[in-house]
Amino acid sequence: MHPVERLRYVARATGYPQTTVVAEAARALASFTSDPQGLVTACRRLVSRQPGSAALVWLCARVLTAGDPRTEIRDALDELEGDRTASELAYVLPEDATVLVVGWPEFAEEALPRRGDVEVLVVDVHGEGSGLVRRLVQSDVDAIDVPLAGLGAAAAEADLVLLEAGAVAPTEFLAVSGSRAAAAVARHRGAPVWLVAGVGRLLPERMWLPLRGRVLGDESWDADDEAVPLDLVDRIVGPTGPLPVADALRRTDCPVVPELFKGDVI
Numbered sequence: 001m002h003p004v005e006r007l008r009y010v011a012r013a014t015g016y017p018q019t020t021v022v023a024e025a026a027r028a029l030a031s032f033t034s035d036p037q038g039l040v041t042a043c044r045r046l047v048s049r050q051p052g053s054a055a056l057v058w059l060c061a062r063v064l065t066a067g068d069p070r071t072e073i074r075d076a077l078d079e080l081e082g083d084r085t086a087s088e089l090a091y092v093l094p095e096d097a098t099v100l101v102v103g104w105p106e107f108a109e110e111a112l113p114r115r116g117d118v119e120v121l122v123v124d125v126h127g128e129g130s131g132l133v134r135r136l137v138q139s140d141v142d143a144i145d146v147p148l149a150g151l152g153a154a155a156a157e158a159d160l161v162l163l164e165a166g167a168v169a170p171t172e173f174l175a176v177s178g179s180r181a182a183a184a185v186a187r188h189r190g191a192p193v194w195l196v197a198g199v200g201r202l203l204p205e206r207m208w209l210p211l212r213g214r215v216l217g218d219e220s221w222d223a224d225d226e227a228v229p230l231d232l233v234d235r236i237v238g239p240t241g242p243l244p245v246a247d248a249l250r251r252t253d254c255p256v257v258p259e260l261f262k263g264d265v266i
Helices: 003-011 016-031 038-048 055-063 069-081 087-091 106-114 129-138 150-156 181-188 207-215 245-249
Strands: 098-102 118-122 142-146 158-164 173-177 193-196 225-229 235-238 241-243
Touching: 016 038, 016 055, 016 069, 038 055, 055 069, 055 207, 087 106, 087 235, 087 241, 098 106, 098 150, 098 181, 106 129, 106 158, 118 129, 118 150, 129 142, 142 150, 150 181, 158 173, 158 181, 173 181, 173 207, 181 193, 181 225, 207 225, 235 245, 241 245
Parallel strands: 098 118, 098 158, 118 142, 158 193, 193 235
Antiparallel strands: 173 225, 235 241
16 A cells, blocks of 8 residues: 555544554554655644544654654554453453443453453444444443443442543543543542543644644533542543552653644644
């Protein structure tokens, strides 16, 4: 496939896990490493077409600030492929817990089948819940499909609310719509709220704000995702396991490259 066509294919990809899209983006960008101007354009196009992917912003920012972009791409791919977030999550889930998830979270999908002792309440947003329930049941996990109207009641029953971030900023995070309500109900009744954030999901404020603006726009209630305050979260689960929020934020390693968000490249 021609490098430009491959780039377009990745930029337009929808419905795939963020990790998969970013890994393919890294391979597509490798074709542009000998053309600095083309590399900047390619990165801007990817970020423009995949606005909610913090990991893609992280990848592109690293590549554009690297002395050797090709080596940086390989290093980033190694980090993505070696991400232990799902393994750490599976290990630390409480025994025999009732866990609530919203939508079809990438890392939870991988971690939960390893824990046959938990019950999973899957809140169906965007029509994804039933698919995840089938996937879990096939793996001998006790899973229940919860309609969106039952989100509050399910969050009130769960022992743990498990949310997954598309991006994490110093004071808030981006997650599928419904996450804020689930976290607020859990916090009200004193149940723990964990946020899952894999490699590349943590952004500095200057990279978060333009991403937030593109995803949520002026009428955020119409968006598929929403911003959730981090003060509703007890722990962030990442590649090194669960950490207090302040400690987890210290692993933010995305360079600040405002040029990524200058205009849209179609």
